[in-house]
Amino acid sequence: MIDAIVVGAGHAGCEAALSLAHSGKETVLITLNMEHIAKMPCNPSIGGPAKGIVVREIDALGGVMPKVADETALQFKMLNTAKGPGVWSLRVQSDKLAYSQRMREICTHTEHLQVIEDIVDEVLVEDGRAAGVRLRREGVLHCKALILTTGTYMDSAVMISDHVTSSGPDGDPTSRDLSESLRKLGLKLLRLKTGTPQRILTSSIDFSKTKPEPGTPGFLAFSEETTHIRPYEEQLLCYLTYTTEKTHEIIRANLHRSSMYSGVVTGVGPRYCPSIEDKVVRFADKPRHQLFLEPQSLSLDTTYVQGFSTSMPEEVQEEMVHSLPGLENAVIKRYAYAIEYDAIDPLQVKPNLELKSIANLFIAGQILGTSGYEEAAGLGLLAGINCRLKLDGEEPLILRRDESYIGVMIDDLVTKGTQEPYRLLTSRAEYRLLLRHDNAEERLIGYGHRVGLISEERYARYLQKQKDYEELQERIQQQRLPESEEVNAYLQEHGYEAHQHSYDISELIKRPGLEAKKLLQTAGIEADEKNAQRLEIDLKYHGYIEKARKAADRMNRMENWKLPQDIDYLQVDNLRLEARQKLNKVKPATLGQAGRISGINPADLQVLAMYLRKNAFKEDSHGDQ
Secondary structure (H helix, E strand, C coil): CEEEEEECCCHHHHHHHHHHHHCCCCEEEEECCHHHCCCCCCCCEEECCCHHHHHHHHHHHCCCHHHHHHHCEEEEEEECCCCCHHHCEEEEEECHHHHHHHHHHHHHCCCCEEEEECCEEEEEEECCEEEEEEECCCEEEEEEEEEECCCCCCCCEEEECCEEEECCHHHCCCCHHHHHHHHHCCCCEEEEEEEECCEEEHHHCCHHHCEEECCCCCCCCCCCCCCCCCCHHHCCCEEEEECCHHHHHHHHHCHHHCHHHHCCCCCECCCCCCCHHHHHHHCCCCCCCEEEEEECCCCCCEEEEECCCCCCCHHHHHHHHHCCCCCCCCCEEECCEEEEEEEECHHHECCCCEECCCECEEECHHHHCECCHHHHHHHHHHHHHHHHHHHCCCCCCCCCCCCCHHHHHHHHHHHHCCCCCECCCHHHCCCCCCCCCCCHHHHHHHHHHHCCCCCHHHHHHHHHHHHHHHHHHHHHHHCEECCCHHHHHHHHHCCCCCCCCCEEHHHHHHCCCCCHHHHHHHHCCCCCHHHHHHHHHHHHCHHHHHHHHHHHHHHHHHHCCECCCCCCHHHCCCCCHHHHHHHHHHCCCEHHHHHCCCCCCHHHHHHHHHHHHHCCCCCCCCCCC
16 A cells, blocks of 8 residues: 655655655655656746745755755855845755756655656545545556645646646646546635746857856855855856836836736736736836846756746747847747646645645645745645654644744645745744754754654764854853954954953954954864854844744743634634634634734634633643743
C-alpha cells in the first residue's frame, strides 16, 4: 500500500514528497511532465523580501529548496542591508534549467519515492477519508493519505488580449476534471489570476543604456550546509531599466485590448505583483516604473523582464518593449500572458494543512491561494511533515506567528482566507525582528530534528555553534578592551569621544556605527563572521527584541487555550451574530486564532472565554490565562 500520493511536482510537491520519502514513507509523486519538475514558469529567482527568510526556514526544517538554490545560483544578493536586520533577505538569480534538472535528479533518485508522469482526473474519498486518485492513463492508485499541490494547473486558461487557450503555463495541459472532482466533494474553489512578462533575446539588448545590478560580495547562502557557491567574480549581472512616458502612452491607448481590462479575465490578480497596465492605471502620477533584466540560464539565450507582466496583444507588446531604454531593437522570444486557474478556499483547511471536511487530504502551494515558489515550498514542506505525523498518529507541527514566516503565512490563510494570490511580506509579521534571516536555524532546527529531517550530524554541528556563541558572550562580559591609539582613533572616526581607560566591549558594540567584528579583532577575541554579526544584532537591538518577545508571549498565552472543534457558535449566548457566523466558518483551533479572524473583536473573545469557563473547557496546563 502506498503511504502517500503527492499530486503536482512543482516547488510545493517536491518538498512534500521528499519530506515524506526521507521519513521512510512509501510515496508517489505525480507530475504532468517529468521534464518540468520544479520548473520556474515565471521569474528565474529564489528569495527576496520575506521570501528569502522562508527559504532559510525551509533549510532549518530539513527541506531541499535552499541547497538546490545555492547550487544553481547565478548571482547572490542580500537585500535591504541599509535597513534593520528584521528585513534583511537573501535573493539569488537562478539558473532555471539547472535548478529544475537538479531537483528532478533528487526526486528520481530518492529512496521510497516513485515519480509517475500522468494526469489526475479524480480524487477518491471513502468514509470521509482520502483513499487515492484516478489517473487518466494508469487508472486507480490507492493510498493512506493524499497531498494536492497542483499549482496553477487546475482548469487553467492562458490569455493574450481576447485570445484564450485552455492550457497551463508554457503550453502544458490543464487538469479540468480535477476541479470538477473537488467541486463534487463539496469544496469551494476560487478563481485566481497571475501573469508573466516577455522573454527577450539577450543579444538584442543594448545593456549600455541600462544600469548594472551586481550581487553582494562575500559568502552568502540559503543553506547552513552549503560550503561552495559561484564565486562573486563569476556571478552574472542583472540590469535595471525603466518604463518611459511613451510606454505609458502605448498602454493607455490600448487598455481596452488587455485581457484584464476587456473583461476576459474573471479571476482576481495579485495586488503586490500587478501587470504593467495595472501599475500605469493605479499609479497614474508615477512617470516611470523600474524593470529588472534578469538572465534565465547559462543554457538559454533569453532575458526575463521583471516587472513587465502584461496580457496585451502581441503587436502592442512589441511597441511596449521597444519603448524601453536598451530594448529599442529587442527581439521577443516569448510573449507575455495572463493565466487564470482554480484554487481551493483556504478557510476550508486546518492549521496542519489538512482539509476540515476530508481526513488525510492535505493542500499546499498555489492551489491554496498563494503566489511564489518560496511560499509554495514552505507550505509543501509543512504539508509533507504533517501528513507523516498524521499517518504515525503523532501531534501536528503548527508553527507560531512569532517563530516563523511560514507560521504567519499558514495562520493568515486558514484564519483570514484570501481572495487574491497571497504573497508573503515582512509587514504581515507582527514580530519580524524575531523572524530574521540570521536566526532561522536557531528558531526552527529543533523542529526539523524532532520530525527526522535534520540529521544527527547537522544537529550536533548546530549545538556546537550555539556553545561557541555562548562562550563568546561570556568572553566579552569578562574581558575589557584596553585603551589604545587604534581604539581611540576608531571611536573618534565615528564621532565618539575617546577616554583614557579601558572599555566595556558590549557597550561599545551597542553604539551605532561601531562594528562587533572590528572591536572583537582589536580585543584579540576570535569569532567567526556569523557569530560576530549575531552578537552585534543581539546587543544593538536588545531592547527592541525583548519588547517583541514579551508581546509574543502575551499572544501565545491565548494560543494555549484550545477550542473544541465541535462547538456550534450559533448557540453561544451573548455573542454577536457576525462573530458566531465567522467562528462557525473558520472553526479556530485556539482562542488566539479566534482573535485573528477578521471581524472578531476583544468583546467577542471575552464572551467566548466566559462560555468556555462555564462549560468547563480548560486551557492547556502550561498556560496561565
